[in-house]
Amino acid sequence: MRSFTYERAASPAEAAKAVATTQGAKFIAGGTNLIDLMKLEIETPTHLVDVQDLGLDQVEDTEDGGLRIGTFVSNTALSAHPRVREDYAVLTRAIQAGASGQLRNKATTGGNLLQRTRCAYFYDTNMPCNKRKPGDGCAAIDGFSRQLGVIGTSDSCIATYPGDMAVAMRALDAVVETVKPDGTARAIPAADFHRLWGDTPHIETALEPGEIITHVRLPAPVGGQHFYHKVRDRRSYAYALVSVAAVIQPDGTGRVAFGGVAPKPWRSEAADAQLPNGAAAVVRTAFADARPTEQNAFKIPLAERTLAGILADAQTGTRS
Amino acid sequence: MAENGFLKVSRRGVLAGGVASATVGQASILRAQDTAPGSAAKEAKVPVRLTVNGTPQELELDSRTTLLDTLREHLKLTGSKKGCDHGQCGACTVMVNGTRINSCLSLAVQHQGDEITTIEGLGSPEDLHPMQAAFVEHDGYQCGYCTPGQICSAVAVLEEIRNGVPSHVTEDLTGRMRATEMEMRERMSGNICRCGAYSNIAEAMAQVAKG
Numbered sequence: 001m002r003s004f005t006y007e008r009a010a011s012p013a014e015a016a017k018a019v020a021t022t023q024g025a026k027f028i029a030g031g032t033n034l035i036d037l038m039k040l041e042i043e044t045p046t047h048l049v050d051v052q053d054l055g056l057d058q059v060e061d062t063e064d065g066g067l068r069i070g071t072f073v074s075n076t077a078l079s080a081h082p083r084v085r086e087d088y089a090v091l092t093r094a095i096q097a098g099a100s101g102q103l104r105n106k107a108t109t110g111g112n113l114l115q116r117t118r119c120a121y122f123y124d125t126n127m128p129c130n131k132r133k134p135g136d137g138c139a140a141i142d143g144f145s146r147q148l149g150v151i152g153t154s155d156s157c158i159a160t161y162p163g164d165m166a167v168a169m170r171a172l173d174a175v176v177e178t179v180k181p182d183g184t185a186r187a188i189p190a191a192d193f194h195r196l197w198g199d200t201p202h203i204e205t206a207l208e209p210g211e212i213i214t215h216v217r218l219p220a221p222v223g224g225q226h227f228y229h230k231v232r233d234r235r236s237y238a239y240a241l242v243s244v245a246a247v248i249q250p251d252g253t254g255r256v257a258f259g260g261v262a263p264k265p266w267r268s269e270a271a272d273a274q275l276p277n278g279a280a281a282v283v284r285t286a287f288a289d290a291r292p293t294e295q296n297a298f299k300i301p302l303a304e305r306t307l308a309g310i311l312a313d314a315q316t317g318t319r320s
Numbered sequence: 321m322a323e324n325g326f327l328k329v330s331r332r333g334v335l336a337g338g339v340a341s342a343t344v345g346q347a348s349i350l351r352a353q354d355t356a357p358g359s360a361a362k363e364a365k366v367p368v369r370l371t372v373n374g375t376p377q378e379l380e381l382d383s384r385t386t387l388l389d390t391l392r393e394h395l396k397l398t399g400s401k402k403g404c405d406h407g408q409c410g411a412c413t414v415m416v417n418g419t420r421i422n423s424c425l426s427l428a429v430q431h432q433g434d435e436i437t438t439i440e441g442l443g444s445p446e447d448l449h450p451m452q453a454a455f456v457e458h459d460g461y462q463c464g465y466c467t468p469g470q471i472c473s474a475v476a477v478l479e480e481i482r483n484g485v486p487s488h489v490t491e492d493l494t495g496r497m498r499a500t501e502m503e504m505r506e507r508m509s510g511n512i513c514r515c516g517a518y519s520n521i522a523e524a525m526a527q528v529a530k531g
Contacts, residue, residue: 001384003364006429032425035386036406048383050430076419080485085493096488100510101477102413106421236488236509 001038008050012179012214015049020181020210022047027212029072029111032103037116042125042132051110056214059083065220068177071110071213075099075165078109087221090245093228094168100237110213113166113176113193114205117159118239119148130156131201141293147241150292150299152262157201158293161194161264162239168228170265171245171257175217181210187217194264204263224249225317227310230259231302242299244306248314252276258286258303279308368428372397373441381428388412388423391438399439399468403512410511413469413476414438420476422510439468442475451475454524462515470511474525477507481529499529 009015019025024046028034037043056070059081067088069078078084079095099107121127121140128137140148140158149160174190188206195204207213224247232238240260248254254275257267271286283304290300368379372395379394388405391397391414400423403411407425414423415437443449451471454460461467481497489506490497497503504525505518513521 004383005364006366006383006427028427028430031427031430032407032422035425035427038384039405052430076480076485080483082494085486089493092486092493093488096486096490100407100410101480101487101507102410102420102422102473102510103407103425105419106426236506 002041002044002046004045005047006050007047008053010053012051012054012056012212013181013183015051015054016179016181016183016210016212018047018049019212022049025049027051029108030074030106031111032099032107033111033115040123040125042123051212054214056110062217067218069109069216069218071108071215073109075104075107075109075112076101078165079104088168088172088218089226090171090228090247091165091168091218093226094164094243094245097228097230097240097243098164109165109216112163113169113213113216115161115163116204118162119159120144122159131159131197131204134200134202144295145293146295147239147260148293148296149263150261150296151266151287151290152196152264153291154197154199154201156199157197157263159197159201160260160262161204162260164228164230164240164243164259166190166194167243167257167259167265168245169216169218170267171247171255172218172222174219176213177215177217178207178211179214180208185214190265191267197263201263222247222255224254225314227313229306229310231306242302242306244303244310246307246310246314248275248311256282256286256307261287261299261303275311279304279311282307366429368432370428370431370434370436372436373438379428383427383429385428386424387414387416387421387426387428387431387436390428391423391436397438397440400472401465401468403466403469408512409466409469410473411466411469413472413511415472415476418476418479420473437472439472442471449475451524451528454527455521458520458524458527459517460521460524461513461517466511466513466515470508470513470521473508473511474504474521474528477504478525478529480507499526501526504529 009018026045028048028050057072058070059073060068062068075095079092085092119140122129122131127139130136130138138157148158170190176188176193179185193206227246230240230243232240243259246256255272257265259265268286271282274281274285287300364383365380366383368381370377391400400414401411403409405424407422412422412424413420416434443452451474481499484497486493487503487506489502501522
């Protein structure tokens with residue numbers, strides 16, 4: 001691990017300014033992803049700004065009946081919050097499908113949104129990777145790509161966003177609240193938060209340099225039955241091959257977002273509209289522009305079958 | 321002390337130079353710091369105050385020191401183990417303010433004022449924690465390397481169930497959480513045992529859960 005200096009910021013604006021004005025600076029929240037990457041020298045910050053003293057560790061009710069989640073709320077605390085369990089069960093299910101108990105206790109809401117890809121070629125510093133080193137090339141495209149993306153990828157990068165929590169947040173139309181280094185706040189819809197890789201796979205989110213996540217806002221509950229089904233190589237503590245977050249209403253309409261397949265949680269309104277027509281229709285629409293490799297083409301039928309399982313459970317009222 | 325710091329900084333300079341092609345900008349920053357060894361060493365050292373197994377500790381640590389290395393290398397509490405050092409195996413599991421975490425993926429400086437409990441703080445050979453006694457009774461280990469992490473995790477898992485934290489296998493998210501075997505197995509998935517003592521670990525936990 002490279003040497004770094006460390007400070008604790010006292011306000012979001014102060015933290016944002018510190019990161020924006022210090023070359024090589026990064027925020028640290030839980031650190032479960034960042035410290036791992038620092039040990040591998042994939043991340044080499046020269047200065048860390050710790051956000052644990054910003055008072056952003058609460059979940060509050062909002063006036064419109066929704067929730068406002070502080071960026072430092074742990075994955076465990078968020079998933080166990082009574083209102084999340086009651087009104088946003090897809091979020092509890094998604095969080096509990098990810099990582100291990102130890103990691104969920106330390107990982108935070110904002111940090112989890114910024115979790116970097118788990119592409120093995122990104123982790124292997126002996127391999128070329130456009131995300132790790134822009135212009136370096138991509139060893140994954142012609143490599144072992146079974147785990148990697150099938151849609152929203154580019155000729156520069158076929159990595160996926162690896163998280164679970166954000167897939168549920170996308171299905172819930174969450175909004176990411178931020179503060180910029182000049183102190184101004186803005187709200188970024190979950191749909192626009194993660195970027196597609198294009199020619200710049202090292203730029204992963206809509207955040208500007210130094211811009212800090214302060215909260216994630218959930219709109220008022222939408223009712224319905226909530227599901228998060230995750231398919232992986234073992235039953236626990238593994239990244240998704242495919243995951244599906246869905247909220248299904250009694251009339252068969254609803255919303256669905258897919259994880260493990262793209263640079264961001266994958267959802268489209270056109271695909272949502274196909275829900276009453278069944279899983280095949282939804283997946284045909286959602287994955288119309290898919291560009292899978294030979295090794296990961298299975299993810300598309302797997303997504304369809306996973307969603308079909310959810311729709312069958314919704315009809316019988318299983319695990320609502 | 322200063323000489324020590326200078327030597328460390330010099331070594332870092334060599335390491336930075338070796339991979340300079342990957343991050344030219346940052347390597348040059350490190351070299352710039354390295355030309356003033358005294359100040360660079362001071363900058364990288366941070367005071368850390370925390371309480372470990374009830375004993376207050378004041379340390380001066382390199383900012384890179386993980387909580388695990390703090391416990392093992394600086395406080396000589398070698399019960400917590402370094403398995404993978406990347407949060408994948410759970411051998412380093414300790415409790416921070418009553419909550420289990422991977423101590424290998426946490427920096428000591430993140431834990432100012434925190435209360436840490438390690439396997440040494442749970443019990444002693446003369447006065448075993450009930451979970452330690454249950455592991456012995458049910459033969460919940462073979463080589464023993466993962467055992468301190470398994471036991472810290474097991475104690476915390478039962479506490480998490482008591483506190484109503486749901487899991488991936490919880491059917492009713494709004495009902496009372498129960499310490500079923502399926503729940504305990506799912507919640508222990510972050511602790512890997514290469515000897516495969518899982519079924520005996522589950523039996524030990526079930527005994528403690530029953531009370």
